[in-house]
Every structure is written in C-alpha cells, then in structure tokens.
Amino acid sequence: IAPLPEAAVLRENMGPPEARAPSKNDKVVVFSRPPEPKEKENVALAANVMSCPVKKAAPALPALQARKLSLGGGIGGKLKAVGEMGAANADATGSRIMVFVRLRPMSRKEKEAGSKTCVKIVNKKDVYLTELASENDYLRLKRVRGRHFCFDASFPDSTAQAEVYSTSTADLVEGVLQGRNGTVFCYGATGAGKTYTMLGTMDNPGVMVLAIKDLFLKVRQRSYDGNHSIQLSYLEVYNETVRDLLSPGRPLLLREDKQQGTVAAGLTQYRAYSTDEVMKLLQQGNQNRTTEPTRVNETSSRSHAILQVVVEYRYMDGTSVVTRVGKLSLIDLAGSERAIATDQRSQRSLEGANINRSLLALSSCINALVEGKRHVPYRNSKLTQLLKDSLGGSCNTVMIANISPSNLSFGETQNTLHWADRAKEIKTKV
Numbered sequence: 565i566a567p568l569p570e571a572a573v574l575r576e577n578m579g580p581p582e583a584r585a586p587s588k589n590d591k592v593v594v595f596s597r598p599p600e601p602k603e604k605e606n607v608a609l610a611a612n613v614m615s616c617p618v619k620k621a622a623p624a625l626p627a628l629q630a631r632k633l634s635l636g637g638g639i640g641g642k643l644k645a646v647g648e649m650g651a652a653n654a655d656a657t658g659s660r661i662m663v664f665v666r667l668r669p670m671s672r673k674e675k676e677a678g679s680k681t682c683v684k685i686v687n688k689k690d691v692y693l694t695e696l697a698s699e700n701d702y703l704r705l706k707r708v709r710g711r712h713f714c715f716d717a718s719f720p721d722s723t724a725q726a727e728v729y730s731t732s733t734a735d736l737v738e739g740v741l742q743g744r745n746g747t748v749f750c751y752g753a754t755g756a757g758k759t760y761t762m763l764g765t766m767d768n769p770g771v772m773v774l775a776i777k778d779l780f781l782k783v784r785q786r787s788y789d790g791n792h793s794i795q796l797s798y799l800e801v802y803n804e805t806v807r808d809l810l811s812p813g814r815p816l817l818l819r820e821d822k823q824q825g826t827v828a829a830g831l832t833q834y835r836a837y838s839t840d841e842v843m844k845l846l847q848q849g850n851q852n853r854t855t856e857p858t859r860v861n862e863t864s865s866r867s868h869a870i871l872q873v874v875v876e877y878r879y880m881d882g883t884s885v886v887t888r889v890g891k892l893s894l895i896d897l898a899g900s901e902r903a904i905a906t907d908q909r910s911q912r913s914l915e916g917a918n919i920n921r922s923l924l925a926l927s928s929c930i931n932a933l934v935e936g937k938r939h940v941p942y943r944n945s946k947l948t949q950l951l952k953d954s955l956g957g958s959c960n961t962v963m964i965a966n967i968s969p970s971n972l973s974f975g976e977t978q979n980t981l982h983w984a985d986r987a988k989e990i991k992t993k994v
C-alpha cells in the first residue's frame with residue numbers, strides 16, 4: 565500500500581486512550597484511503613500515546629500512608645492511588661507537594677479564532693497534550709508531538725467548583741484546625757482560570773470562599789470543646805511591592821520572624837466571626853486588587869494575591885491551657901505570560917516583566933528544592949519570600965495548575981504542565 569501524505573498510522577485494537585495502556589506488541593495498521601477528520605484526531609492521540617513512557621507502578625509509600633493517617637478522611641484514597649501509580653515522590657521522612665491540574669472550557673474568543681482542543685484528560689488523572697500540525701504548514705505536517713503527564717488528580721473542563729475544592733483543599737482545612745499549616749496556590753498562564761478557581765463568581769464560588777465556609781462550619785461543630793479564634797489578612801504583591809488589600813496605604817516591608825517566618829510588617833489582621841463577614845472583607849479586598857484588561861484576558865489579575873487565615877484553638881488539658889495554631893494561605897498568582905500575548909507597549913510590559921520575574925524566581929526555587937540544593941533563592945522576589953514557608957517549610961502544600969484547552973495556547977500549557985510536573989517532586993516536612 566502506498567504511504568499516505570498524512571501518515572495515518574493507528575494501533576490495531578487500540579480503542580480510545582482511556583481503554584488501555586499501549587504495549588510493545590501493538591500492531592500497526594495503514595489506512596488505504598485518506599483519513600476522515602475524526603480519524604485524524606485519533607492519529608494525533610495515537611501518536612501522543614505512543615510517545616508516552618509507560619510509568620511503572622510503585623508500591624504504596626510509607627510517608628504517604630503516614631500522611632493519610634494523620635489527615636484522615638478523603639485524601640487517604642487519593643494518596644493511595646498516587647502511590648500505586650508511582651507518581652508520588654516522597655520518602656520516609658517527609659511528604660510532598662500535591663499537584664492538581666484544572667482544564668477550563670474553551671472560551672468564546674478561542675472558538676471564534678478557530679481553536680482546536682489540544683488537551684485531553686483521561687481517568688481524572690492523566691493529561692495528554694498534543695501539538696497539532698498546522699494545515700498550512702507542509703514542512704511540519706507529519707511532526708505531531710505529544711506528551712503525557714500524570715498528577716494527583718486532573719479536572720476536566722466540566723468539573724464543578726465544589727469538586728475541585730473537596731479533592732484539593734478540604735483536607736488542608738481540616739489540617740489547619742489541627743494546627744498544621746496549609747497552602748493552596750493556583751499557577752498558570754494569563755486567562756487559564758486561576759482567579760476563577762480561587763475566587764470564582766457569585767454563582768460559582770471558588771476555593772477561597774468554599775474553604776472559609778468550611779472552616780467556619782467546622783469551627784461551629786467543635787465549639788463545645790474549646791475556643792477558636794479566626795484572623796485573616798489579604799495582601800497583594802504588585803510590581804515587587806507588597807500592599808495590604810484590606811486597608812490600602814503605603815507599601816509594606818517584609819521581615820523575618822523566628823516563629824512566624826516571613827511577615828509583612830504592619831499588615832492588618834482582622835478578627836472574623838462569621839462567613840458573611842469574611843465574604844465582605846474578601847469583596848472589599850478584591851476591589852482594591854490590581855486588575856487590567858490584557859489582549860488575552862479582559863480582567864487579568866496583574867498581582868499575586870495572598871489570603872491568610874490563622875485559626876487559633878485553645879482548650880483545657882487538665883489544669884493547663886493548650887493553644888494550637890494553624891495557618892491557611894490561599895494564593896492566586898498573576899498569570900505567567902509571553903510579552904507578545906499581552907501588550908508590550910504600555911505599563912503592562914513593566915508589570916509583565918515583574919510578574920515574570922517573580923514566576924522565574926519561583927521556578928528557580930522549585931528547581932533548587934527538587935535538586936536538594938542547600939541554597940534556595942527565596943530572596944530573589946517578594947513572592948518567593950512570602951512562599952518560603954509553603955515551599956520549603958513545614959506546610960501541607962497544594963498546587964493547582966490551570967490550563968486552557970486551545971491549541972493556540974499550546975506553549976503556555978506545555979510550560980505550565982512542565983512546572984507542575986516538576987513541583988510534584990518537592991518534598992515538605994509537615
């Protein structure tokens with residue numbers, strides 16, 4: 565059979581990628597007619613699956629089991645699954661950052677621009693990224709590249725906010741009530757859905773709002789056995805300056821505190837008594853946050869926003885008073901971006917440079933931590949100084965990487981998945 569221009573190669577009996585993993589014994593079939601559009605899609609996926617190394621299953625890890633026991637509840641099953649599929653990278657003395665990926669639906673703009681989907685999520689865990697060959701690019705016609713990633717969980721575009729919260733963050737909230745620090749941060753390109761995931765909308769509240777509601781609910785349920793107090797602060801890092809979002813004024817200086825780690829001097833701490841009160845404070849803070857339209861996102865967050873909730877629990881143990889303190893940090897990072905994707909000519913370029921500087925500093929820290937280097941360059945940016953605790957300290961940390969399905973954002977998506985994949989290897993000691 566004469567070879568076809570599209571090199572339509574498929575594996576026999578392969579079925580959809582969710583059906584089974586590829587094996588060496590798969591046969592190759594060549595079409596004797598030009599493939600239909602649907603077949604072309606399968607070819608792309610097949611090429612993608614073929615290029616994926618098959619991960620060996622690893623035994624469940626002791627550290628993960630330990631964490632499963634200490635956290636209790638839902639995260640147990642999730643961690644066990646991670647251990648089984650070999651994506652986990654913890655040792656017997658520590659835990660590691662949990663990494664989740666969330667795919668957003670295709671936007672109207674992307675549809676109008678003729679975008680095609682280049683991301684497929686299978687079994688709520690595996691992410692297949694495919695570089696689609698351009699129809700006009702004859703030289704690259706046959707070069708269809710793909711990669712496979714595996715995370716603690718991956719959320720398809722139809723996933724509800726409540727599911728994202730319960731899978732990624734609910735156990736962290738429980739940990740905070742037991743005196744363990746927790747951090748959740750969203751990472752991704754501009755317009756990929758970070759603010760939607762963290763803050764959400766009035767109808768579909770995001771992780772920040774759901775976490776606060778859950779926290780108050782849990783505190784109320786336990787109010788019979790001690791006293792809880794909840795304090796919160798909300799700040800942004802904009803152009804390498806730290807600003808209080810709850811009482812805007814002069815920029816704040818960062819200083820090191822032996823007990824609390826890096827703190828913003830003079831940051832307002834509000835004592836909160838109800839969810840409604842916190843919602844009002846959040847709304848107020850968000851109005852003060854720096855957002856501007858870029859070419860990619862009409863309400864792009866130009867700053868990194870950090871909401872910190874400190875829960876203090878006092879109870880009597882015999883004749884002495886015991887105090888437990890847990891801190892929950894919820895972070896909406898500004899989007900990583902190519903200058904060309906936003907607007908190079910204005911104030912945006914300075915912001916973009918600073919945003920990229922912080923994110924570059926973040927990637928340097930991730931690299932240093934993964935490689936076990938003694939010196940981690942936290943001081944290279946305000947963002948990494950503030951994240952020091954969450955990345956390298958004693959903290960349960962969750963990263964949610966947000967991605968767009970559009971092939972027009974292929975480069976950004978690849979970049980986000982690369983860093984998310986790397987972050988999986990960061991160990992923490994809780």
Ligand SMILES: Nc1ncnc2c1ncn2[C@@H]1O[C@H](COP(=O)(O)OP(=O)(O)OP(=O)(O)O)[C@@H](O)[C@H]1O
Pocket residue numbers: 667668669671721752753754755756757758759760761861863864865866897898899900966
């Ligand atoms: N899961 C989702 N479901 C529905 N709409 C979404 C989802 N994720 C994002 N969107 C929509 O996509 C648009 C861009 O999302 P968002 O503002 O959250 O991006 P971002 O990553 O925070 O961008 P930036 O870094 O520029 O601030 C918004 O209109 C948002 O409502």
